[in-house]
Amino acid sequence: MANAMLIDTSKCTACRGCQVACKQWNDLPAEETHNWGSYQNPQHLSATTWKLVTFNEEGAGDDFRWLFLPTQCLHCTDASCVSVCPTGAAYHHGEFVLIDQSQCIGCGYCVEACPFGVPHSMPGPNGRHKSTVRKCTFCIDRISSGLMPACAKTCPAGAYKVGERSELIAAGKARVERLKTKGDTNAYLYGENELGGLHVMLVLRDRPLLYGLPEQPRVATKNVLGQWLSGLLTAGAIAALPFWLLTKRKNELAASKGGK
Incomplete structure (x- = not known):
């Protein structure tokens, strides 16, 4: 069974096919959104949006460029959500971080602790029942059946790779070196070592901060x-x-x- 994913952001065209596929496979409802001055829509991840392509603007004039980033749970080895959860609802299932809805009490500790702003609370039906926290599951139902996550399966640009983490690290490093020879001198493989190693790693064309990512995330x-x-x-x-x-x-x- 595959245990990691590599997303090459330099290949992302921001088509948002992955975003739609995630919604469809996980039966997540659409959100009411508004124009907040960016092509990015919706503005943030939420309890019903587990995958979001962010449109990061860098430079100005002739130097302007887009830095697209497909965001989701990065499935940390040293996961803050798991560390702070008082009921054990957030847990590791092999390499992936999942939330047991039957154990979640909606305290929101994981929401505050995540350095990537991934988990979000969803109110109970009609606001009468407890809130619970939702996020990306790495399509564990698909992975356990030998299928790729819905987002990776859908990508038309070949930005996703799924497989053994050690092999993806090697592929990510090779891609970073290739990008550096093409002029992206700050290209970086994000997730090899951060938080004990992420199981969703990212090939970035530039510094993590330009993508809205913490450069030195810490576990809570x-x-x-x-x-x-x-x-x-x-x-x-x-x-x-x-x-x-x-x-x-x-x-x-x-x-x-x-x-x-």
């Missing part, structure tokens, strides 16, 4: 998340302080008038 832990929650509670207390002081003053004035 429950301790880090606890510090984040503590900071959030502290910020809430500070924000509430003026209202508490105002209420206290009103009570003091009311008491003084009553005494007279």
Whole structure:
């Protein structure tokens, strides 16, 4: 069974066939969107959009260029979502990161912890039931049957390769060297070592930041998340302080008038 994917962004034409195929195979509903000033649509990944081609603009005038990036869960070896999940709903199934919907309590810890902004919460039916978190599954149902993920199967430009991770690393490095000889001197294989190794690796034409990717992603832990929650509670207390002081003053004035 294949255990990794390599996406060559230099071959991506932004046709968004992968984006549509993901929706179709996973029976994900369309989203109501709006024009926010970019060809990228929708604007972000969501609980019902697990695959999104981002349109990253770089340079200006004659130096302007598009840097297209098919984004999805990168299936980290050291996965922050798995580290912070209090119920074990986020877990590794072999090399892939999945979420057990029956165990998810919708706490959103994984949503905050992911350095790539991948997991998103989906409210329960009619808002009456708990939220649960959704994201790319690497088409585990297809992979386990010997098929390619829907996105990779659909790509008309040959930007996707699926197979053994070690072989894909070698192919990715060779492609990076080829791009450098063609003028993309900052070409880079993203995911070979990041977060213990990603199982969706990316051949980039330039620095990760230009694609909206962290250059040195870090894995979150429950301790880090606890510090984040503590900071959030502290910020809430500070924000509430003026209202508490105002209420206290009103009570003091009311008491003084009553005494007279």
